[in-house]
Amino acid sequence: MALTKRQRARLVRFGVYGLTIAFLAFIAVKADWPALRKAFFDPEVFADQFPDIVIRAARNTLIITALAFAIALALGLVLALMRLSSIRPYRWFAGIWIELFRGIPALITIIAVGFAVPIALDFRVPGRYGAGSVAIGIVYSAYLAETIRAGIEAVPRGQAEAARSLGMSQGRATVSIVIPQAFRIIIPPLTNEFIALIKDTSLLFVLGTTADTIEITKFARDNVNKTFNITPLVAAALVYLAITIPMTRLVAVMERRAAKAR
Numbered sequence: 001m002a003l004t005k006r007q008r009a010r011l012v013r014f015g016v017y018g019l020t021i022a023f024l025a026f027i028a029v030k031a032d033w034p035a036l037r038k039a040f041f042d043p044e045v046f047a048d049q050f051p052d053i054v055i056r057a058a059r060n061t062l063i064i065t066a067l068a069f070a071i072a073l074a075l076g077l078v079l080a081l082m083r084l085s086s087i088r089p090y091r092w093f094a095g096i097w098i099e100l101f102r103g104i105p106a107l108i109t110i111i112a113v114g115f116a117v118p119i120a121l122d123f124r125v126p127g128r129y130g131a132g133s134v135a136i137g138i139v140y141s142a143y144l145a146e147t148i149r150a151g152i153e154a155v156p157r158g159q160a161e162a163a164r165s166l167g168m169s170q171g172r173a174t175v176s177i178v179i180p181q182a183f184r185i186i187i188p189p190l191t192n193e194f195i196a197l198i199k200d201t202s203l204l205f206v207l208g209t210t211a212d213t214i215e216i217t218k219f220a221r222d223n224v225n226k227t228f229n230i231t232p233l234v235a236a237a238l239v240y241l242a243i244t245i246p247m248t249r250l251v252a253v254m255e256r257r258a259a260k261a262r
Contacts, residue, residue, distance in 0.1 A: 045229050049219075054239065056212075057215055062198075062243070063129060065197055068201075075137065080144075083145065084153075098146060106135075152178055155178050220233045
């Protein structure tokens with residue numbers, strides 16, 4: 001008797017489950033667990049990463065992230081408004097900026113800000129975190145500009161029209177009515193960009209680091225080279241997760257509350 005479509009789907013699903021379990025069982029039997037534990041989860045090497053990986057590396061990562069995100073958000077808002085402007089040169093400038101910095105690798109922008117600009121213009125961004133924060137901020141301003149623009153366009157036009165009917169100027173209506181509503185809409189994608197920015201701070205190793213500016217990934221790589229063991233990278237991964245998971249959970253709570261309110 002021929003199987004129905006639902007029965008075939010169920011059979012395929014159970015087959016996938018069976019193959020997965022068989023593969024995991026094969027790995028569990030064949031793997032050299034003592035060697036893996038020594039290479040990836042050495043307790044002594046893991047303990048040696050703390051507290052420096054938190055009080056120095058994680059602190060520097062969060063400082064750079066906060067500075068870069070503030071720069072990206074400010075530039076992104078300006079670029080989004082320019083992209084929506086009725087003045088054509090403003091739209092052209094914003095469009096070129098967005099396409100340029102979304103189209104080239106972030107590493108090139110970091111090298112340009114850190115090395116090319118000081119050589120060409122004899123100007124260096126001040127501050128120990130300055131060059132790295134500005135470079136990543138410029139890169140992410142292009143992404144945030146499109147996110148903010150989408151949020152502004154998602155706000156019903158009636159909101160701005162109602163504000164104008166009450167005597168507000170277009171600029172005041174945009175700042176007081178439209179932009180706050182747009183930011184409530186784009187909180188989830190903004191958080192995703194923030195998390196991606198945290199991870200992209202690892203690219204700043206090309207600018208060189210000191211004990212006062214080292215970030216999580218460079219800290220872990222240096223310790224891998226010292227210990228010839230992968231455990232520092234595992235510790236770094238756990239620190240990243242300790243930073244990002246609470247943020248994603250918080251956003252999920254905010255989304256549920258917003259859905260209930262709607």
